[in-house]
Amino acid sequence: MATTDMPMTPRVRPAHRDPNVLRWLTAYALSLIGDIVWMVALGFAAQEVAGPAQVGMVMAAGAVPRALLMLGGGVVADRLGPGKVVVGSDAVRCAIVLGIAAVLWLSSPGLWLLVAGAVLFGVVDALFMPAVGALPPRLTELDQIGRIQGLRMLVIRGSWIVGPPLGGLAMAYGGAAASLGAAGLLFALSVPLLMALRLRSLPSDDPPAVIVPQSAWGELVDGLRYIRRHRVIGPLMVSGAMSELGTNGLLSVGLMLLSRDQGWGPSGFGWIAGTFGLGQAVCAALLAVKGRVPRAGLVQNVMLVLGSAAVGTVAFMPTLSAAVGLSLLSGLLCGMCGGLAISLIQTSTEPGYLGRVTSAMSLTGVGLTPLSLPLFGAAISAWGVQPVFAVGAAFSALGAVAGLSATAVRRAELPRLPGRKDTGQPVAVPTQNPN
Incomplete structure (x- = not known):
């Protein structure tokens, strides 16, 4: 992977036409689909050798080390650079999955192999996720981060459309070994794309005049302190965590039980969940095209309140069609809220803290939720x-209190480089003092 001192002048190409960004998005999509196929294969492989309780244990085995080590993965990304970490961790994930596929192909091992593989995959995932999330600011100028986050959300939606059927087809025609082989192949295809990325040099990449050694624990504490003290990142992290914890359970377990109680059945759940995802995808496309929303901090918090209220109201809809329509509105509101929050956080973060900040963002959604x-x-x-x-929707909406009560968040804008025509005000690159 090449790291170059790319010029800081405005680029002619927007993010969706930048080959460097498109390489990252393609690699990210391959990795996401590989993750989904891996989980499908792991679950069915466990089902073949164990009962329901053991299947749940295998599926959860990777989540525990990922949650415990996620913040540490951010420290590693900041120490070594996210480019090196993302290539190395994706290659290791490929080796783990292909190794398990080979063993399953040649023999019939017990449950221990699946548990061990899930744990190892979770450990490496804790390195991969903060590193891949910290790459966008190194791919292009900061005024393109909004577009990148919109494109990223589209990739996530598309991966969940492609991944489960692909994993199911591989299981149907070749069993767990073939499905795991397909996941490993996807990881293998993403590695050369990641290696081909051209990463621009950021200010923190320059060697300091005086090197002050610091332990990994010290760097982790320093990163958490940085988040807590930052006038934009801290409040947005709190509101994001409250939103994730308040609504994710409603949109999964809650919708399943709601569909059962209302007599809508699995198809009703599919329509409600599907239209929510469609709303998020539409909003992601709008953000990818527009790139920048004026008064982004204020808009993000207003969308958080409205989106939370819409999610909570779905349970009170008398008919399936009304619930589906409100779910679509919820997806639009929540999609814009999430995309703006991530963009504001990444454009406000000092380069040297990108890995740790990204790991903290990932911890709530992937680890704790x-x-x-x-x-x-x-x-x-x-x-x-x-x-x-x-109650869940109210808890999520309360997260906006953390944002709206912070003047810096209400006034926060996405960056605009000099010479660009836009309706908002430019934001300076973050300084060394987050206070």
Whole structure:
């Protein structure tokens, strides 16, 4: 992977026409689809050799080390550079998956192999995710981050459309070994694309005049302190975490139980969840084309309140068609809210902290939120669907208090380079003092 001192002058090409950005998006899509196919194959492989309880154990085995080590993965990305870490970790994930596929092809190992493979994959995933998320600011100028996040959201939506059927087809025609082989091939295809990326040099890449050694733990604490003290990143992290914890359980376990209670069945759940994803995809496309939304900080928080309210109100809809329509609106609002939040955080972060900040963002959605799903199920069993939807949505909306109460967030704008025509005000590149 080449690291060059790319010029800081405005680029002629927007992100969706930049070959460097498109290489990253393609590699990211291949990795995401590989992740999904891996999970499908892992679950079915466990089902062949164990009961339902053991299947759940295998599926959760990788989530625990990923959640525990995610922040440490951010430290590694900042120390070694996200380019090196993302290539190395993706290559290791490929080796793990292909190794398990080979063993399954040649023999019939017990459950231990699947558990060990899931744990190892989770450990490496804790390195890969912060590194791949920290790459966008090194691919192009900061005024293109909004477009990149819109394109990234489109890639995520598309991966969930392609991944499950691909994994299911591979399982149907070749069993777990073939499905794991397909996942490994996807990872293998992403590695050369990641190696071909041209990463621009950021200010923190320059060697300091005086090197002050710091332990990994010290760097982790320093990163958390940086997030807490930053006037834009800190409040947005709090609001994002509250939104994830308040709504993700509603949009998975909650919608399943709502569809059951209302008599809409699995097809009803599919329509509601699908239109929510469609709304997010449409909003991602708008953000990818427009690139920059004026008064982004204020808009993000308003969208958070409205999106949370829409999600909570779905449970009170009398008909499936009304729930589907409101779900589409929820997806539009939440999609814009999430894309703007990530863009504001990444453009406000000092380059030397990008890995740690990205790992903190990933921790809530990927690490902590899945662990909260049983709590939503238990709460719905105890109090019913509608009260839990109302409380979860209210908790998510309260996250906007952290944003709206911070003057820096209300005034936050996405960057605009000199000479670009836009309706918003430019934002200076973050300084060394986050206070």
